Amino acid sequence: xxxxxxxxxxxxxxxxxxxxxxxxxxxxxxxxxxxxxxxxxxxxxxxxxxxxxxxxxxxxxxxxxxxxxxxxxxxxxx
Amino acid sequence: xxxxxxxxxxxxxxxxxxxxxxxxxxxxxxxxxxxxxxxxxxxxxxxxxxxxxxxxxxxxxxxxxxxxxxxxxxxxxxxxxxxxxxxxxxxxxxxxxxxxxxxxxxxxxxxxxxxxxxxxxxxxxxxxxxxxxxxxxxxxxxxxxxxxxxxxxxxxxxxxxxxxxxxxxxxxxxxxxxxxxxxxxxxxxxxxxxxxxxxxxxxxxxxxxxxxxxxxxxxxxxxxxxxxxxxxxxxxxxxxxxxxxxxxxxxxxxxxxxxxxxxxxxxxxxxxxxxxxxxxxxxxxxxxxxxxxxxxxxxxxxxxxxxxxxxxxxxxxxxxxxxxxxxxxxxxxxxxxxxxxxxxxxxxxxxxxxxxxxxxxxxxxxxxxxxxxxxxxxxxxxxxxxxxxxxxxxxxxxxxxxxxxxxxxxxxxxxxxxxx
Numbered sequence: 014x015x016x017x018x019x020x021x022x023x024x025x026x027x028x029x030x031x032x033x034x035x036x037x038x039x040x041x042x043x044x045x046x047x048x049x050x051x052x053x054x055x056x057x058x059x060x061x062x063x064x065x066x067x068x069x070x071x072x073x074x075x076x077x078x079x080x081x082x083x084x085x086x087x088x089x090x091x
Numbered sequence: 092x093x094x095x096x097x098x099x100x101x102x103x104x105x106x107x108x109x110x111x112x113x114x115x116x117x118x119x120x121x122x123x124x125x126x127x128x129x130x131x132x133x134x135x136x137x138x139x140x141x142x143x144x145x146x147x148x149x150x151x152x153x154x155x156x157x158x159x160x161x162x163x164x165x166x167x168x169x170x171x172x173x174x175x176x177x178x179x180x181x182x183x184x185x186x187x188x189x190x191x192x193x194x195x196x197x198x199x200x201x202x203x204x205x206x207x208x209x210x211x212x213x214x215x216x217x218x219x220x221x222x223x224x225x226x227x228x229x230x231x232x233x234x235x236x237x238x239x240x241x242x243x244x245x246x247x248x249x250x251x252x253x254x255x256x257x258x259x260x261x262x263x264x265x266x267x268x269x270x271x272x273x274x275x276x277x278x279x280x281x282x283x284x285x286x287x288x289x290x291x292x293x294x295x296x297x298x299x300x301x302x303x304x305x306x307x308x309x310x311x312x313x314x315x316x317x318x319x320x321x322x323x324x325x326x327x328x329x330x331x332x333x334x335x336x337x338x339x340x341x342x343x344x345x346x347x348x349x350x351x352x353x354x355x356x357x358x359x360x361x362x363x364x365x366x367x368x369x370x371x372x373x374x375x376x377x378x379x380x381x382x383x384x385x386x387x388x389x390x391x392x393x394x395x396x397x398x399x400x401x402x403x404x405x406x407x408x409x410x411x412x413x414x415x416x417x418x419x420x421x422x423x424x425x426x427x428x429x430x431x432x433x434x435x436x437x438x439x440x441x442x443x444x445x446x447x448x449x450x451x452x453x454x455x456x457x458x459x460x461x462x463x464x465x466x467x468x469x470x471x472x473x474x475x476x477x478x479x480x481x482x483x484x485x486x487x488x489x490x491x492x493x494x495x496x497x498x499x500x501x502x503x504x505x506x507x508x509x510x511x
Contacts, residue, residue: 030162051229058226067225 017064017090018083024059025079028052038080060086095272096509097353098345099185099338100449101177101286105141105331105436107151109180113436113446114453116151117461118482122435124314124329130294137306139314140292141331141437143173166230167239168208173334173442174240174288175247178202182248185338185350187282189249197281199252200241201271202288202336203263205441205496208235210293240288240334252280258441260496261402263287264335265444265504269359271339281344286445288334297330303369305406306330318438319465320403320431321413321477328404331437335445337452346511353452354490354506358389364499371408375415377501378402382419382491385503391489394423398454398485400447400492403431403463404438410470412493417473428485430478434464444494448504451490455508459484 022036029046042048042056057073060066060082066089068076076082104113105123123141132138146152155164158176178200182188189195215231233239238256245254253274257267264287271285300306307327310317318329345352362384364377371377386393399416403409409431420427432450439446454460459482466479476483488508495501 028162030160051233054229058228062226 015083017086020063021060021079021082021086024063025056028056028059036079038078038083040079041077043077064090066090092276093278094342095275095339095356096342096345097337097356097452098340098350099181099187100353100452101180101184101336102446102449103143103153103173103177103333104439104446105143105333107144108148108153108176109151110184110449112151114450117432117435117450118459120462120464120481122315122464123331124317124437126311126314127292132297135294135297136301136308137297137330138311139307139317139329141329142292143333167234168211169290170204170207170288170334171234171240171243173290173332174202174336175243177286177288177334177336178244178284181284181336181338185340187338195249195251197252198250199254199271199274199280199283200245200250201253201255201257201267201274201283201285202240202244203257203259203267203441204237204240204288205258205260205263206289206291206296207237209291209296211235213293213295244284250284253283259500259502260498261438261440261443262494262496262500262502263441263444264446265448265492265494265502266361268337268339268356268445268448269361269502269504272356272359275339275341281341283339284336285339286334286336287442289440289442290332291440292330292332300330305369307405316465318405318434319467320401320405320434320463321409321469322466323468323470325405325409327406328433329437331439333439333446334442335449337445337449352509354455355509356504357507358385358391358503358505360385360388360503362501364501366499369497371411371495371499373411375411375418377499378412378415378493378495379418381501381503382415382493385491385505389505389507391505393420395489396420396423396427396491397487398451398460398490399427399429400451400454400490401429401431402493402495404433405431408495412495413471413473413475416475424474428460428476428478428483430461430463432461434462434466444492444502447494448492448506451492451504451506454487455490455506458487460487
């Protein structure tokens with residue numbers, strides 16, 4: 014797993030209080046990890062803070078899974 | 092009008108986590124005041140407070156993880172956690188866990204707070220200034236709003252009846268219980284979870300209340316002597332924190348399910364001073380009318396009173412309250428015991444009236460008046476027993492609990508022993 018993926022995973026575990034083994038690439042924040050709409054807003058803010066990137070609202074709306082977040086951040090930092 | 096009784100209590104107080112542990116320590120004369128060490132107090136005029144004992148949950152300590160999931164804790168200010176914890180205790184104590192639509196809809200929540208999530212608002216202010224609006228959490232607002240104690244309790248226990256809240260400074264807890272009892276009397280609910288929660292011990296709050304000249308600032312080196320209601324050497328209140336929650340229930344509803352009954356809520360009075368933003372009027376008119384109206388509602392006379400849990404904050408206002416009580420009770424003064432439990436737990440602001448109503452109910456249950464600590468030299472002579480230093484065993488069938496708040500907002504509750 015890449016460094017970005019590890020850091021994303023850690024943020025998700027901390028914010029959603031879920032077990033590490035559930036935080037897989039295809040896991041949906043809302044459907045699989047118990048997040049509500051406010052949790053996802055806060056998650057996106059935490060990603061912005063951790064990686065120093067800006068995630069506009071329309072882009073945030075398309076980040077639905079752990080893998081979506083990793084891909085967005087990798088692209089933004091490339 | 093339908094009758095209302097208390098069938099459950101829950102409390103997080105500076106004397107401990109739980110009603111019974113707090114009560115037993117109160118009767119034993121324990122004092123919760125200490126120097127604040129959790130944050131910088133060097134530059135504050137008041138460096139002391141009555142803090143909840145935090146620990147692993149044993150020996151009456153408060154273990155936050157027992158009451159709220161860690162991921163939820165960081166989304167809310169502590170007053171919400173205290174309220175959620177005390178409400179869960181009260182519902183468990185009452186044995187009331189509604190499962191059917193009918194029972195859930197018949198059960199409401201009315202929990203208030205005097206100032207709510209002050210600390211979280213300050214921190215979010217720094218975030219806004221230093222990092223900008225995009226860093227304000229979506230949980231900032233719902234983690235600070237005062238009515239979110241009622242909201243959280245309702246969501247957690249599926250209580251779908253009236254969902255309400257009170258904000259009347261230091262009268263909040265008493266108003267919440269009084270108003271909730273009326274909702275039951277009027278038929279809006281059969282059961283109400285009611286009370287107050289507060290977590291005010293932070294720098295901005297100590298600074299603000301000290302600026303109002305309300306806090307004790309002369310005994311930072313001797314904190315357990317600082318809260319001394321009615322004593323001639325008192326110099327202000329000591330801030331406390333916590334929550335007090337009761338389960339109120341319509342009498343027949345409680346009897347039908349064989350619930351334990353602490354006491355009946357027979358009287359509730361309200362008044363406004365219309366005088367000053369922080370000080371009561373010298374003649375104690377607001378307090379007098381408030382108590383008078385609570386007794387009238389109860390259908391009782393002043394001579395029926397056995398115990399009064401005073402507002403008694405350890406400020407100059409103590410003697411004004413005492414004067415109003417003397418005017419109320421007249422010749423019955425010598426049969427009444429009146430104490431201020433703030434001498435042991437400090438002033439819990441919006442939670443004070445609820446915690447003190449619970450103490451009043453327990454005074455009836457156990458026939459004992461809790462003490463007024465540190466009352467070495469009463470400021471004025473009175474025929475009323477102010478219960479100095481040690482608890483007093485005596486018959487208590489009727490108790491009155493006073494709460495007076497900034498803005499000139501007053502509330503009195505009258506509780507009576509329930510005999511089946």
